[in-house]
Amino acid sequence: MKGVVISSGKIASKSFYDEYIKDADFIICCDGGANVAYKYGFVPNLIIGDFDSVDKEVLEFFKINGIQIMEFPCEKDKTDTQIAIEYLAEKGFDEVVMLSCTGKRLDHVLANISLLYYLLERNIKGAIVDENNIIMMTRNKIKIHGKKGQLLSLLPYTQTVRGICTKGLYYSLEDGVMEFGNPYGVSNVIIEDEAIVEVKDGVLLVILSSD
Structure with missing residues (x-):
């Protein structure tokens, strides 16, 4: 429901x-x-x-x-x-x-x-x-149905987020690590009809944005 x-x-x-x-x-x-x-x-x-x-x-x-x-x-x-x-x-x-x-x-x-x-x-x-925004949160796998060219930002919501893998984004990650206070995941770009973000450990904030 x-x-x-x-x-x-x-x-x-x-x-x-x-x-x-x-x-x-x-x-x-x-x-x-x-x-x-x-x-x-x-x-x-x-x-x-x-x-x-x-x-x-x-x-x-x-x-x-x-x-x-x-x-x-x-x-x-x-x-x-x-x-x-x-x-x-x-x-x-x-x-x-x-x-x-x-x-x-x-x-x-x-x-x-x-x-x-x-x-x-x-x-x-x-x-x-x-x-202008859709704000989500994940600790495992999330699929994002946006438009090509839309911005997608990934921000750690726990002290450390490990095992980050992405598909369908301009800047790809494979087993990446993000730490609170180092927001390098801001303003990635969707390049496919569907983007996928996976996390092995920790909680990730996922923000789909349009100017």
């Missing part, structure tokens, strides 16, 4: 959201993410948060229309996005796509990237997607 989480970050175009929610089994809006749903006219299954960023009239609209709402205190030990991710994991979803999870707040962006690790630890396919 595929779950989609829409947070309070950068708002994209309607067509962007349509692409990712069209085959979703469950949609969660985190706080201000409900403003996106209201703006573009799609209906979430659940709205969660402390509701410090959602418009009051938007929240009232969804309440009147019977959408499930879970409210949490402002002073808590988890972000709204984390609560949503944990909810989907507990419900048995095997794929989670995170939208509006990037933007001006770098602290939230980094926190959201760390949630990819939470999903990885539970064997749940996860991705953070915006209009």
Whole structure:
């Protein structure tokens, strides 16, 4: 099952959201993410948060229309996005796509990237997607379906990542090693319809980007 989480970050175009929610089994809006749903006219299954960023009239609209709402205190030990991710994991979803999870707040962006690790630890396919990037994480093998000429960056998420092998990239690696603090894997280039990245030990951040 595929779950989609829409947070309070950068708002994209309607067509962007349509692409990712069209085959979703469950949609969660985190706080201000409900403003996106209201703006573009799609209906979430659940709205969660402390509701410090959602418009009051938007929240009232969804309440009147019977959408499930879970409210949490402002002073808590988890972000709204984390609560949503944990909810989907507990419900048995095997794929989670995170939208509006990037933007001006770098602290939230980094926190959201760390949630990819939470999903990885539970064997749940996860991705953070915006209009310019798809951010993923792997500890074994991942296939990337991009376009020739697109940029693909590989960054270590653990202190050391060993046994990195790549196919379909301009700068190839065979049994490569990456260490935290030496980001030489930035801005590789896809040269085939499908790129493959394999890892033997450690966790690798994989970022597909378009300018």
